[in-house]
C-alpha cells in the first residue's frame with residue numbers, strides 16, 4: 001500500500017476528528033472540574049488521539065503512558081493481552097482516565113481496566129476515539145466515545161497497519177482488496 005497512490009476510504013476526516021476531540025475535551029473538563037485527573041494513554045495506538053485530547057482539557061492534568069499488546073501485525077486480536085509497560089506511580093489519589101484508540105473485542109480495555117482497579121484509584125473511566133461494538137467479546141462500554149464505527153479494519157491517526165500509517169491524520173478503512 002503506497003501512501004501516494006492509494007484511494008483510501010476515509011471514515012473520520014481530520015475535521016471530524018478535530019470537532020469530536022474538542023467536544024470530548026469539553027465534556028471531560030466539566031466532568032472532572034473538581035477532581036484530580038490522571039490520564040493514562042495506552043500505547044501505541046492512542047498516542048495521537050491522547051495528545052490532541054489532553055490539549056482540549058482545560059484542567060490541571062497528569063499524563064502517563066502504558067503499553068499493552070495483543071495484535072502483533074495482524075488483523076485479529078490474539079486474545080491474550082499483555083501489559084508491556086505499567087504505571088509505577090501510586091494512583092490512590094487520582095481520578096484515572098484510560099485513553100485508547102479503539103475498543104474492538106474489548107479484551108484490551110477490560111484487561112487494563114481490571115489491572116488499574118487493583119491500584120485503587122479514586123475513580124476509573126475509559127475514553128476511546130473509536131468504538132467497534134459489533135466485534136465485542138467482553139461486556140464493555142467505554143465511558144467516553146468519539147465515533148461508533150462499523151465492523152471494518154481501520155487505520156490512521158495512531159492506528160497501524162503492519163506498524164505503518166499511524167501518522168496519517170485521518171482514519172480510513174483497509175479493505176480486503178487493500179490487504180492483497
Ligand code: 5GP
Pocket residue numbers: 045070071077100101102103104105106107108109152153154155156159160161
Ligand atoms: P481489542 O482488545 O478491543 O480487540 O483491541 C485492542 C487493540 O487492537 C486496539 O487498541 C488497537 O490497537 C487494535 N485494533 C483493534 N481494532 C483495530 C482496527 O480496526 N484497526 C487497527 N489498526 N487496530 C485495531
